Amino acid sequence: MTATPLLTAARALWLPDLTWAGTSLARGIRYGPDDRDMGRIKLVLVGALAAAQESVRIMTPYFLPDDAICQALDVAAMRGVRVDIVLPEHSNLELVGWASTAMLWQVLGRGCNVWMSPPPFDHTKLMVVDRAWALFGSGNWDDRSMRLNFEFNVETFDRDFAETIHRHIGDVIARCRPKTLAEVDSRSLPVRLRDGIARLFSPYL
Numbered sequence: 181m182t183a184t185p186l187l188t189a190a191r192a193l194w195l196p197d198l199t200w201a202g203t204s205l206a207r208g209i210r211y212g213p214d215d216r217d218m219g220r221i222k223l224v225l226v227g228a229l230a231a232a233q234e235s236v237r238i239m240t241p242y243f244l245p246d247d248a249i250c251q252a253l254d255v256a257a258m259r260g261v262r263v264d265i266v267l268p269e270h271s272n273l274e275l276v277g278w279a280s281t282a283m284l285w286q287v288l289g290r291g292c293n294v295w296m297s298p299p300p301f302d303h304t305k306l307m308v309v310d311r312a313w314a315l316f317g318s319g320n321w322d323d324r325s326m327r328l329n330f331e332f333n334v335e336t337f338d339r340d341f342a343e344t345i346h347r348h349i350g351d352v353i354a355r356c357r358p359k360t361l362a363e364v365d366s367r368s369l370p371v372r373l374r375d376g377i378a379r380l381f382s383p384y385l
Contacts, residue, residue, distance in 0.1 A: 204338035211319070212330035221319060221326050224335065225307075226252045232261045232309045237349040239266040239306045242273070243280045244322035244382045250283070254290035262293070266352055267359075269296040276322075279382045281364065282375035288361040295356035302352075306345055314342040323383045 211220045229236060229252040236256055243265065245253070257263045265287065271277030284294055307315040317333030319325050336342070367375065 204336045204341060206334055206336040206338075209317070209333045209335060210331070211326070213328055214330075221331070221333065222246075222248060224315070224333075225249060228307070228309050228313060228315070228335075229253060229256045231313075232256050234261060234310050235308075235346070236261055236263045236310075237266075237306075237308050237346055238264065238321070239302070239304045239349055239352065240321045241268055241271070241301070241303045241305070242276050242320040242322045242325070243267050244276065244283065244324075244379075246323050246326075247286075249321070250286045253287050253292055257287075257291035263287075263291070264293045264295060264349070264353060266295045266297055266349060266356060268301050269298055269357070270301065272301045275378050275381070278375045278378035281367075282372075282379040283382075284359060284364050285361060288359070288364060294359040295353050296359050297352055297356045304352075306349060308342050308345040308349065311343050311346045312339050313337055314345045316345070327383070 209221060209224060226248065236253075253263055253265075267280065268277075271280070288294055305316060305318065305320060313335065315333055315335045317331065319329075319331040319333045325331055
């Protein structure tokens with residue numbers, strides 16, 4: 181059966197011939213509720229954290245990881261890897277900010293560093309490991325993004341690019357204030373209750 185000119189044009193538009201461009205080794209990672217393998221991005225994150233030898237830097241607007249991700253962050257920190265997590269000081273979604281505060285003890289208590297970036301609200305989503313591997317895209321570090329949303333991230337092995345991301349996050353950290361375990365633990369009872377109730381909804385925030 182001969183393809184019609186319209187079908188040929190559509191195929192060229194949607195399925196173009198791919199040619200090598202640039203010098204970075206990169207892979208696109210799409211995930212969403214229609215995937216048979218719903219744990220794909222979690223495997224990438226846990227694998228990257230397990231492979232880290234010196235440093236991990238993360239920037240995300242929403243930080244509500246599940247226990248598996250928290251444990252991977254903790255294990256990396258306990259192995260001596262420096263783990264820096266940069267979050268907005270003031271979330272544009274108060275409920276998410278409250279829920280995030282309710283779980284920060286899980287990473288602060290094992291040696292991860294949490295930094296609060298000043299306004300304006302920063303929607304940047306980056307991760308870099310050992311100044312060699314970087315991840316960027318639409319996905320957040322929360323269960324909703326990893327299970328319910330349609331997301332697309334790119335991982336790349338490119339030392340020059342990863343070094344640029346590493347330095348960028350470092351520049352942001354220089355403007356941040358540290359979030360300490362003592363600060364989290366010193367929240368008043370009403371605030372703890374508010375944050376804890378908000379965290380109950382974290383799979384859907």
